Each structure stands twice: as structure tokens, then as C-alpha cells.
Amino acid sequence: MDGASGHRCEEKYAMELKLQVYSVRDLAWGKTMVLRDGTLSVDREQLVGHLLQDARLTGVDLEIARPGESCRIGPVFDVAEPRCKLDGSGPDFPGALGPLESVGSGATGVLRGMAVTVVNPVQGPLQPILEMRPPALTDGTAAISTRYDQLVHLVVVPHLAGGLDANDARNALRIATLRASVYLSRAACTGDPEAVETYTLAPPIGPLPRVAYVYQIHSHQHPTVAGEPLLYGDNARHLLPTILHPNEILDGAVLPGYGSMGIETYGVQNHAVILDLYRRHGRELDFAGVVVTVAHQTIAERERARTIASNLVAHTLRADGVVLSKSGGGAPHVDMAEVAHRCEQLGVKTALIAWEISSEGDATEGSALFNYSDLDAIANVGSNGFAFSLPAVDRVITIADRPAVAERLRQPLDVHANYLCGMMDQLGGGRLLAARY
Amino acid sequence: MPDLTVRVALYLNQFFGQVGGEEAAGIGPRLVRDPAGSGRALVSHLGAGEELVGTVICGDNAFAERPEQVTDGILDLLRSLSPDIFLAGPAYNAGRYGVACGALCRDVAADLGIAAVTAMFRENPGVDLYRRHVVILETGENARTMAADLGRMLSLGRRLRDGLPPGRPHEVGYFSHGIVVPELAADTAATRAVDLLLAKVSGQPYHSEVELPPSFARVPPAPPVADLTTATVALVTDGGLVPLGNPDGIESRAATKFGVYDIEELDHLEAADYEVSHGGYDTGFVKADPNRLVPVDAARDMEREGHIGRLYRNFLVTTGLANPLENSRRLGREMADYLKAAGVDAVILTST
Numbered sequence: 001m002d003g004a005s006g007h008r009c010e011e012k013y014a015m016e017l018k019l020q021v022y023s024v025r026d027l028a029w030g031k032t033m034v035l036r037d038g039t040l041s042v043d044r045e046q047l048v049g050h051l052l053q054d055a056r057l058t059g060v061d062l063e064i065a066r067p068g069e070s071c072r073i074g075p076v077f078d079v080a081e082p083r084c085k086l087d088g089s090g091p092d093f094p095g096a097l098g099p100l101e102s103v104g105s106g107a108t109g110v111l112r113g114m115a116v117t118v119v120n121p122v123q124g125p126l127q128p129i130l131e132m133r134p135p136a137l138t139d140g141t142a143a144i145s146t147r148y149d150q151l152v153h154l155v156v157v158p159h160l161a162g163g164l165d166a167n168d169a170r171n172a173l174r175i176a177t178l179r180a181s182v183y184l185s186r187a188a189c190t191g192d193p194e195a196v197e198t199y200t201l202a203p204p205i206g207p208l209p210r211v212a213y214v215y216q217i218h219s220h221q222h223p224t225v226a227g228e229p230l231l232y233g234d235n236a237r238h239l240l241p242t243i244l245h246p247n248e249i250l251d252g253a254v255l256p257g258y259g260s261m262g263i264e265t266y267g268v269q270n271h272a273v274i275l276d277l278y279r280r281h282g283r284e285l286d287f288a289g290v291v292v293t294v295a296h297q298t299i300a301e302r303e304r305a306r307t308i309a310s311n312l313v314a315h316t317l318r319a320d321g322v323v324l325s326k327s328g329g330g331a332p333h334v335d336m337a338e339v340a341h342r343c344e345q346l347g348v349k350t351a352l353i354a355w356e357i358s359s360e361g362d363a364t365e366g367s368a369l370f371n372y373s374d375l376d377a378i379a380n381v382g383s384n385g386f387a388f389s390l391p392a393v394d395r396v397i398t399i400a401d402r403p404a405v406a407e408r409l410r411q412p413l414d415v416h417a418n419y420l421c422g423m424m425d426q427l428g429g430g431r432l433l434a435a436r437y
Numbered sequence: 438m439p440d441l442t443v444r445v446a447l448y449l450n451q452f453f454g455q456v457g458g459e460e461a462a463g464i465g466p467r468l469v470r471d472p473a474g475s476g477r478a479l480v481s482h483l484g485a486g487e488e489l490v491g492t493v494i495c496g497d498n499a500f501a502e503r504p505e506q507v508t509d510g511i512l513d514l515l516r517s518l519s520p521d522i523f524l525a526g527p528a529y530n531a532g533r534y535g536v537a538c539g540a541l542c543r544d545v546a547a548d549l550g551i552a553a554v555t556a557m558f559r560e561n562p563g564v565d566l567y568r569r570h571v572v573i574l575e576t577g578e579n580a581r582t583m584a585a586d587l588g589r590m591l592s593l594g595r596r597l598r599d600g601l602p603p604g605r606p607h608e609v610g611y612f613s614h615g616i617v618v619p620e621l622a623a624d625t626a627a628t629r630a631v632d633l634l635l636a637k638v639s640g641q642p643y644h645s646e647v648e649l650p651p652s653f654a655r656v657p658p659a660p661p662v663a664d665l666t667t668a669t670v671a672l673v674t675d676g677g678l679v680p681l682g683n684p685d686g687i688e689s690r691a692a693t694k695f696g697v698y699d700i701e702e703l704d705h706l707e708a709a710d711y712e713v714s715h716g717g718y719d720t721g722f723v724k725a726d727p728n729r730l731v732p733v734d735a736a737r738d739m740e741r742e743g744h745i746g747r748l749y750r751n752f753l754v755t756t757g758l759a760n761p762l763e764n765s766r767r768l769g770r771e772m773a774d775y776l777k778a779a780g781v782d783a784v785i786l787t788s789t
Contacts, residue, residue, distance in 0.1 A: 137619055144621055209638045211631070221718050272627035284635060321638040323630050329717050330759055351634035353626050356617055356647055357759050367761070371649045377637050378647035379630035384759070386619045417619075428627030433646065435620045436613050437606060 016200040017247040018107045020086065020193035024114040027064045027152050033187035040114065040188055042154065050183050051156070056172035059159035063397045065117075065132050067150050070394040072409050074129030076421045077120035077170070078177045079148060080265040082111040082185035083252070092182045093252040095233015097175065104247030109189025115266055116180045117153045121160055121399040122169045124259050129409065130421040131390060138387040138414065144432055146422030148266075155397045156180055167225040170258040174229065177265060178255075199247050201289070204282035212288040212319035212348075213273050214241075214309055214339055215249070215427075218257045219295035219328025229255055231292065238301070241293040241309035243316065246274045249290060256327075262381070262424045263327055272429035273323055273353070288317040293339070295332030302335055310342035325353040327426055330369055337370040344374040351377040355384060355424060356434035381424045382432035386417040443598065445483070445591070446520035447476045447492045448511070448541055450534045453526075453580075454494030462498040462533075466510045468517070469494060478584040479524070482591050491518045497533035504540065511541060512548055520551060522594040527556035527586045528563060530578045539567025546571070552597035554590045559612070568612040572603050575610050607644045650762065664746075668782035671749035672700075673772060675757035676730045676789040677715030678723060689716045692756035693764065695772055701750040705734035717758035718789045730787055749781050757788065 023038055030041030048060045065071045084092055089106020091098025117130060130153075134145035158176055160169050217230055217239075224235040231239065232253050244253065249271055256263040274290065281287040293309045296302045313322050322343050326336040333354055340350040352375060357367045368378065390413040396406045417423045423432055451461040455474040469492045472480050476492045483489060493514050500507050515523065523545045525538035535557040542553035556574035557563055564573055572593060576586050589610065593603060606613040622629065629646070636643035662668050679687050685696045692714075700706070706727040713720040713730075728734040736748045753772050757765065776784060 141619070142621060144619070209635065211634065211638075223719055272625050273630070276625070276627045276631050280631065280635075285631075321634045323627075323634055325630075331717070349634060349637045351630045351637060352647075353630045354647055357761070368647050368649045373649065376645050376649065377630075377633035377643055378645045379626045379633055380646045381626045382619060383617055385617075425626075428630060429625055431622045431625055433620045433622040433626075433629075434617045435605070436646075436648070437603075437616050437618055 014200055014202065015104050015245050015247050016198060017104055017251055019110050019197040019199070020107055020189060021110045021112050021195040021197060022189050023194050024111045024152060024188075026066070027114065027154055033184070035111075035188035040111065040184070042184070047180065047183060051176050051179055054172055054175060054179075056161050056164055056168065057158050057176065058161050059400070060176070061157035061159075061400060063155040063157065065153040065155055065397060067132060067152065069132045071132040071397065072129055072390070072393045072395070073117055073119065073132070073153065073155055073397045074409060074421070075120045075124075075127035075399070076130050077118040077173045078256075078265050079115045079117045079130070079421065080177050080181040081115055081269045082181045082188075083269060084109050084182045084185040084189060086189065090251070093178045093229075093255065096229035096255060097178045097182065100232060102248070103251040103253050104245050108251055109185045109193075111185050111188055114152045114154065115148065116156060116177060116184065118156045118158065118173055118177045118180075119397065119399055120173060121158065122166050122173070126259060126261055126418070128419050128421040129415070135388045135390055135420055135423075138389045144423065146420065147425075147429060148422035154180070154184070157397065157400050159400050167228070167258070171227050174255070174258065199250065199278055201245070201281065201287055204286045208282070208284065208286040209320040210288040210318060211277060211285040212291060212313045212317045212322045213246075213277060214291045214293060214313060214322055214324040214336075215273070216295055216324070216326050216332055216336055217254055217292050218260070219326070219332035219335075220297050221295065221328055221331045222257070222259055223297065224257055228258055230257060236294050239292070239294045241291050241305055241312055243312055244290050244292050246271075246278065246287070246290050249274060249292075254292065261328060262418060262426045264421070267425050267427050267429050270429065272425065272427050273325060277323070288319045291317070295326070295328060295335040302338065305335070306338040306342055309339045310346055310348075313343050314346035314348050319348050321349040321351070323351050323353070325427055333369045337368070337372060337375055340375050341370075341372040344372070350375060351379065353379050353381060353426070353428045355382060355426070356380045357383065357385070379428065380434045381426060381428060381430055382417050383434040384416055384418045384424070386432070386434070388415050388417065388420060390415060441486060443487045443522065443595075444490045444518065444520045445479070445487060445522045445524065445594070446490055446515055446518050447479060448523070448525040448538065449474050449476060449492055449494050450531070450537070451494060451496045452531075454492065456494055462496040464494075464496040465499050466493055466495040466507060466514060468492070468514045475580070475583055475587075479587045479591065481584070482588040490520060495537070497531070497537065500537040501533045508541065508544055512544065515545060515549060520549070522591070522598050523549070523551055523553040524587070524590045524594055525553070525555040527574070527576045527580075527583065527590070528561055529576055529580055530558040530561055532562050535561035535563030536566060539563040539571050539573065542571040543567055552594045554594045554597065556586050556590050564612050569614050572597065573612045575612060662783045665783070666743055667746040669747045669749050669780060670736065670745045670783045670785060671776055671781045672731050672733065672736060672752040672787070673776075673784050674731055674752070674754050674787045676718075676723065676754070676787060677713050677756040677758075678711055678727055678730050678754050679714050681710055681712050683712060683714050687714045687754065687756055689714045689756060690758040691760045691764065692768070695753055695755035695768055697751045697753055697775070699750060700733050700748070700752055703733055704737050706731060715756050715758055715789065730789065732785070732787070736785070749776075749779065
């Protein structure tokens with residue numbers, strides 16, 4: 001092959017994602033689905049009818065919650081930014097909602113400034129709530145705003161059919177989240193967008209450090225179930241580490257698990273690490289790509305994942321440095337460290353994102369669950385131990401027909417940071433910091 | 438007209454006060470008005486309106502042997518000086534001196550309500566004893582840097598006197614108090630992680646926001662059980678298995694206590710009698726068959742077959758999830774003491 005045809009190949013196949021951004025500043029009920037002057041008019045009947053195509057739902061209530069309102073939403077199943085593929089450039093959430101074709105190229109419509117937020121009627125270990133006013137720390141020092149209290153929320157309150165098992169019910173909630181998100185954006189993302197954001201990994205000019213990202217998309221300490229869509233619709237139960245283009249992740253190929261601690265669909269669509277690496281690409285660093293992996297249950301699986309992930313980073317992506325994040329709780333913390341330590345041994349510098357866990361005890365000792373001395377660059381997303389005192393609220397959006405839950409949520413509440421949706425994004429999208437003194 | 442002078446008082450031991458060496462370590466507290474000993478190096482750092490109003494000198498042994506009495510004497514001397522800032526040391530790697538400096542800073546801050554700062558080497562025992570309550574600047578091991586160290590102590594003392602927070606430990610150079618405080622950072626955690634990485638890749642300085650444990654001490658294993666066929670064996674777990682209703686309220690994360698539950702009459706555990714108080718793993722298998730976490734069934738077989746002497750009549754349980762090191766160590770000590778007192782020879786630990 002000569003140089004000229006090689007160049008054409010590159011142009012032809014470079015993955016380029018164009019996010020066509022439409023700003024939403026308010027929502028209103030109306031007879032049509034249309035975005036005008038920043039206000040999205042939502043036809044309730046139309047949207048409800050669309051969601052009720054799923055026989056696992058017997059009804060859907062819709063509510064609007066606005067920034068600054070004395071309003072509490074919860075328990076929250078998921079938060080998503082309304083997005084849809086435009087111009088037939090790919091499926092919406094392939095494998096979960098749309099057919100199994102690639103995403104990450106072409107145009108995607110984005111309704112920025114709002115979210116679809118789905119209430120969770122299924123019992124689970126974590127029951128996060130979403131505050132529309134920045135919650136205040138119990139010690140009175142500050143109110144900490146999250147990315148979610150600055151959005152207008154279209155809240156979906158689902159009524160589940162009787163006799164569903166919990167996992168089937170959660171699947172119905174996931175599909176409802178995605179359907180509502182696609183439906184709204186498909187209706188509203190017409191005409192010229194306010195802005196177009198282009199994401200492509202064009203080779204940078206100049207010798208910049210090559211930086212990869214190891215994205216632990218799930219921890220199987222809470223194993224996924226059949227039909228739980230994580231990676232192009234697969235439940236990633238026995239995922240071997242693999243390389244994805246970051247655009248695929250931004251564009252719907254990856255979803256959080258049903259009970260993911262501190263990771264919502266919104267946080268994957270607006271993945272803080274990926275967006276930061278893109279922002280610096282070609283200026284401070286050369287974004288080499290993303291390795292997705294999971295935290296496994298058995299020793300053999302963990303060792304296999306550690307080996308493959310670190311080899312991909314060092315030898316396939318040829319990275320000089322790598323950022324790693326975790327999902328879930330403590331065990332995946334160690335899985336992340338194992339991959340990172342092996343990367344360091346292969347000559348790749350590492351920085352990690354983790355939460356701080358020592359605040360309930362004596363914090364003069366370090367709080368990492370590992371002590372590899374080469375893992376000495378860890379950013380934290382705050383501490384589960386941080387206490388917030390929430391005031392009584394005027395309005396509660398919660399599980400349908402559960403007045404006792406509504407009454408409890410209306411009252412003042414003392415909660416820890418991990419119960420506040422958006423407060424401790426494990427993908428690093430929040431600004432809460434556990435500072436040591 | 439009010440006195441606007443910022444009054445600085447200093448504490449030195451007999452050696453740095455130039456009273457004498459070890460032979461003078463027994464001298465009681467005394468006040469010197471003129472700059473004395475290593476305190477002379479402080480004078481050049483004093484700004485306009487600042488004055489070194491006195492130096493208290495005391496022998497290391499006197500302080501170590503009669504700490505309360507000597508402290509009272511020192512506090513009386515200091516009160517007579519009406520200081521605004523109290524500096525003690527630096528103590529470098531002198532252990533008795535470091536302990537005295539730490540204790541005095543704590544007591545002066547509490548009793549006189551003024552800014553108090555000391556400084557020492559990281560291995561000085563005063564660091565671990567007093568870092569939680571006292572601002573202790575880190576120094577090298579010896580006094581070569583005395584003048585600069587006194588300057589750092591004075592500038593931090595000024596900040597505290599003005600009611601300002603001391604700043605970040607790693608930026609200012611003092612030993613952290615061991616507290617973790619919520620703050621709103623300027624950047625997201627993702628951006629801070631990439632900042633850390635780029636600094637690390639390019640050889641620039643960086644500071645981790647999460648610290649590694651210092652090092653996990655090597656625990657020498659207990660001697661082997663001489664004869665398992667006569668040994669009493671206990672089952673212990675951190676997997677959170679508790680009798681239905683969780684009678685002792687074992688917390689589902691970072692448990693602060695352990696439970697002791699009777700299995701004397703049991704050949705195996707019945708699923709209907711137990712629940713799991715643990716939020717960190719898939720508890721489905723254990724709920725379906727609790728013997729897979731606390732293997733009473735297998736242990737009874739081994740007892741019958743004569744592989745072990747006796748299965749201890751209780752099993753012990755706590756929940757390890759997200760448990761701080763210090764708390765875990767305490768639980769371990771308490772469980773070991775309990776088992777030792779009960780005459781248990783060996784333990785099978787099951788974790789999750």
C-alpha cells in the first residue's frame with residue numbers, strides 16, 4: 001500500500017462524534033413535543049403512551065422538578081441526559097434499546113440542561129435521593145452543589161405490573177429511562193443546534209505523553225443478571241478487558257448496572273475522565289484510548305483481567321500514563337489497584353480515582369485498601385462518611401401509592417454522602433473532596 | 438493606649454537553652470528574659486512590633502519524671518509573660534524533648550488560648566502522641582536547619598494568632614491531625630486525577646489525596662497446633678451472619694462490635710434461623726445455606742471423625758465492610774482475647 005491510499009483509509013475510518021447540543025432551560029406541559037426559546041413542551045399523553053408499550057409498566061406519572069425548588073426525588077433508579085442518534089448515524093443505546101450496530105460516529109442530539117430521572121419502586125440495598133437544592137453538610141460549613149441540582153428534571157414515576165421479579169422490574173426501569181431519553185430528544189432536537197461538540201482522536205502534533213484510561217464498568221460483588229445491559233447490551237458478567245473508542249462510551253455503548261453505586265447513565269454520557277482527557281488531547285497529552293474491564297468474583301478471573309488490562313495499556317495502547325477508576329465498593333478498589341500496580345511494573349505511570357473511607361475512624365493512617373507504594377497519586381471523590389442534614393421539603397416525588405415513604409422523605413433527613421445522587425460520582429464528575437488535615 | 442506588640446514566648450530544653458547536657462537534664466523550669474540558646478536564632482525572624490518576651494528552659498528528665506507538676510510551673514511562668522504566640526523546640530529527633538514540646542503546645546493552647554507551634558523529626562515519639570491536637574512542623578533529623586525551622590514556626594504561629602487556618606499539612610509541612618474534612622474542590626475529581634497523572638509522568642511534584650497505609654506490620658503466625666485431634670476449634674467470620682432479627686444489632690458496614698452465637702446443640706445451621714448483616718457482597722448463597730460461610734456442618738463431621746478435638750460452642754461474627762484499620766485491629770484483639778479466655782486452641786476464619 002502506498003502512503004496516499006493509507007492516508008485515505010485514515011480519513012475514511014476515523015471515528016468522529018458530533019454532539020449537536022440544544023439547551024433546555026425549562027419544561028412545560030403542552031399538547032406538542034417542541035423546544036422553543038429554551039422551554040421544552042412535553043405532551044404527557046404521548047410520552048406516557050410511548051413508555052407503556054412495555055407491558056411491564058401499568059402506568060407512568062410524570063413530574064417536573066426545577067433547580068432551587070424545595071423538592072426531593074427518591075429513591076432514584078437512574079438519571080439520563082436525553083440523547084438520540086441523528087441522520088441514521090447509528091442506533092440508540094445499541095443492545096439495550098436499539099440494534100447491535102456501532103455508535104460513536106456521526107451526529108447525536110443532546111438536550112443539555114435537563115435530565116430524565118426515574119424513581120425506583122424496587123427494594124434494593126442503596127436508595128439514593130436527589131435534592132433540588134444543594135444539600136448542606138451537618139457541621140454547617142457548606143452546601144455542596146451536585147451536577148443534578150442544576151438541571152431541570154422530567155421525573156418518571158413508574159407503576160410496575162404485579163408479579164414481576166426484581167430483576168425484570170429493574171430491566172423495565174432501565175428501558176423506560178432510555179426510551180424516555182430518546183423520545184424527548186428525538187422530538188426536540190430539530191433545526192440548528194446551539195453548539196456542536198466534535199470528538200475525534202486525531203493524532204496530536206508533537207511529543208505529548210500518551211494517556212490511557214482503564215474504566216471499570218461494573219463490580220460483580222453484586223453480579224449482573226441475564227438481560228442487564230452494560231456493554232452493547234451484554235451483562236459483562238465474564239468480560240475480559242477490551243479496548244473501546246471513547247466515543248462509543250459517550251454515545252451509548254456502555255450503561256451502568258442496575259444498582260450501581262454513584263454512577264448513573266448521565267455520568268457515563270458525560271464521562272468526566274473521558275471529557276477531561278479529550279479537553280487536553282493534542283495540547284497536554286495524547287489520549288490513547290480506553291480499556292473497559294470489570295471487577296470479578298474469582299481469583300482466576302481477577303488475575304486474568306489484571307494481566308490483559310495492563311498489557312493492553314502498556315503494549316497495545318503504548319501509554320506513558322493511565323487513569324483508573326472503580327465502580328462498586330471495596331473489593332473493586334483492590335481490582336483497580338492490581339491493574340494499576342501491574343501497569344506501573346510495565347513502566348506506565350498511574351493515577352487513580354477512589355473514595356476516602358477513613359473519616360469514621362482515625363485518619364492518621366492511610367485509608368487505601370492496598371499499599372503498593374507506586375500507587376501514590378489518588379484523587380478522591382469524597383467520603384461515604386460525610387454527613388448531610390437535609391431540611392424538610394415542600395414537595396416529594398417518590399414511589400407511587402406509598403404515602404408513608406412520601407411522608408418520611410418530606411421530613412428533615414440526616415444522610416451520608418453516598419445516599420445523595422450525584423454527590424459521589426465514582427467516574428470523577430463531582431467536586432466533593434475529602435481533604436486531610 | 439493598648440499594647441500592640443506581638444509577644445512571642447519560647448520553650449527550650451536544657452541542651453538547646455545552653456544550660457548543660459545530660460547532667461543538667463534534671464533542672465526544673467526557669468524563665469530567661471533575654472534571648473537564650475538556640476532562641477537567639479529566632480530574633481532575626483521577628484518583624485516590626487514582634488518581640489521575644491521570654492524563654493522557658495526545663496530539663497528533659499524533669500519534664501518526663503514529673504510532667505504535671507512541671508507543666509503547672511511552666512504555665513505559670515508563661516502566664517507572667519502574657520504571650521500571643523508560643524513556640525516549643527524544634528525538638529528534632531530528641532524523644533523526651535519532643536514529647537514535652539507536644540504536651541506543652543496542647544496545654545498552652547487549651548489553658549492560655551493562644552497559638553502554639555512545635556517542630557520535630559517524623560520519628561520523634563512526640564509526633565504520634567500529639568499530632569492529632571497540635572500543629573507539629575516537620576523538620577530534618579538534626580539542628581543544622583535551626584534558624585530556618587524557627588522562621589517556619591514563627592510564620593505559622595502568626596497565621597494561627599491571626600485566626601487563620603494552618604493550611605494543608607503537605608503544603609505547610611506539618612503532620613496531619615488525622616482528620617478528613619469535606620470541601621468543595623475547584624475542579625472535578627477526574628480533572629484532579631489527570632493533573633496528578635501528568636505531574637507524575639513529567640516528574641513534577643504531586644500529592645495524593647488518598648494516603649496509603651504506612652505499611653501493614655508482619656504478623657508472626659502462631660505456632661502450629663500441636664495436636665489437632667485434641668484441639669478446641671472455633672469458627673469466626675467477618676461475613677455478617679447473625680441470628681434472625683440481628684439481636685445484637687451488628688452493623689452492616691464498619692461494624693463496631695462482634696456477636697457470639699451458640700451452636701452447641703447444632704449439627705448444621707438452618708437457613709431459616711439466620712440472616713446476613715453485610716452490604717458488601719452477594720449474600721444470596723449464604724442466605725440459602727449459612728453453612729457455606731460458617732461451616733458448622735463440615736466441622737461437626739471433622740469432630741465426629743476425630744480430625745479435631747472439639748468444635749467450640751459459639752461462633753464469633755462481625756462485619757468487615759469498609760471498616761477502618763484501627764477499629765478492625767481493636768475487634769481482632771477483643772475477639773482473640775475472648776477466644777483465648779474460652780480455651781480455644783485454633784480458629785477457622787472465613788471471609789467474604
